[in-house]
Amino acid sequence: MTGTPLRVGLIGYGLAGSVFHAPLIAATAGLALDTVVTSNPERQEQARSEFPDVRVAAGPEELFDRADALDLIVIASPNRTHVPLATAALKAGLPVVVDKPVAGTAAEARDLAALAEERGLLLSVFQNRRWDNDFLTLRQLLENGELGDVQRFESRFERWRPQPKGGWRESGDPAEIGGLLYDLGSHVVDQALVLFGPATEVYAETDLRRPGAETDDDTFIALTHAGGVRSHLYVSATTAQLGPRFRVLGSQAGYVKYGLDPQEAALREGLRPGPKWGAEPESLWGRLGAGESPLTDGGRPVPTLPGDYPAYYAAVAAALTGAGPNPVTALEAAAALDVLEAARRSARDKVTVTL
Secondary structure, X not given: OOOOOEEEEEEOOOHHHHHXXXXXXXXXXXXXXXXXXXXXXXXXXXXXXXXXXXXXXXXXXHHHOOHHHOOEEEEOOOHHHHHHXXXXXXXXXXXXXXXXXXXXXXXXHHHHHHHHHHHOOOEEEEOHXXXXXXXXXXXXXXXXXXXXXXXXXXXXXXXXXOOOOOOHHHOOOHHHOOOOOOOHHHHHHHHHHHHHOOEEEEEEEEEOOOOOOOOOOEEEEEEEEOOOOEEEEEEEOEOOOOOOOEEEEEOOOEEEEOOOOOHHHHHHOOOOOOOOOOOOOHHHOEEEEOOOOHHHOOOEEEOOOOOOOHHHHHHHHHHHOOOOOOOOEHHHHHHHHHHHHHHHHHHHHOOOEEO
């Protein structure tokens, strides 16, 4: 991409803003990180240190007042602010990227999508886990038909955090849209829908396991897809022994993959996209086979494709210049929110919900 870079305003410089969005924006050809919005003095200094040329603003109004000087707003602030900030940005005439979940309800997501369409503006949702190394590898296996007809998809995003950390993500206030169902659940549900299409039935179990926990920290979601695949999705902060990230069972073979994509850890360590970005060692490759366990060398190793979070913002830049489609639409995010809302109802009422 050539020409003047598109100028990006980033709202929020906590975990999402500083670890994911700012480094990926800065690494994307055609984009320039222009302004970071945070009211926290320490985070303001962090932003200046990490990006010496960046402007720092205390509130989002400063961005909207400079709408003519910007080309994109990225919202990486707490979940409760996503809808009002995205609405304000769109009304100011600015394209928007919103971190997941885009909203607390599917109806709000669809309202945002309608506003963006009315204004003729891009509204994209940061579902970065579509560019995880294991997910890209699994998509390739499915496209090549190497598993036959998939019967069950098991996906786990598990952690061992026996003590709550606090903060809005673990708040019991419904307005905060916290808990694992909407945090990690947004990822595993989105991946399942991308791979296997719409869900027709949803069953869920949510628990508060840890002393002092205010919202769900151990959740299971079962989906029946319109095409017949069943997805079993686990998100947990209380898992003392981690299971496989993926176990996918088909009529001809199964694929089992352990370990998380390395990109988040690399970004947390201050590493930036470059050669060999997103690659993992052969010892972590998943295995494909039938009738044996991967833990006893059953099946054959499948080279894991490199993870590619930078591809998301490259696609956003292309979409803004008319060179490609929106990589993740708000309507896709709304479909995932339909499932999350159904899961919450299922767990509360102890019923299976039909969509």
